[in-house]
Amino acid sequence: MKKNVGMIDKVVRIVIGVAILAAGVYYQNWWGLVGIIPLATAFTGSCGLYGLIGVSTCKTEKK
Template identity: 50%
Template sequence: MIKNMGAADKTIRIILGIIIIGGGFYYKSWWGLVGLIPLLTAFISWCPLYAPFGISTCRKK
């Protein structure tokens, strides 16, 4: 897999994932598990939705 996420994109996804998981705990809902998706994509630096469209937020060398 070629990385297609930059630093700002990863930071936003980590924060968003933590907020969603926190909301799931607060409301005692299984929907908090959805927060694992942005966390996982941030940690592997690859977004499957970016791939088919050729989008990349990485800086070009």
């Protein structure tokens, strides 16, 4: 897949993913596994939803 997640977006996704996972552990709830989604998109650098709607937060290089 094409990379469409920029650096600031990655940091935000990592923070949110870790927070959701931590809340799931704290409350001993399986819903905390939802935190894997933002972590996966941050580490792969691509977001399927962004691809569908044509959004990219990556910086473009000027030629």
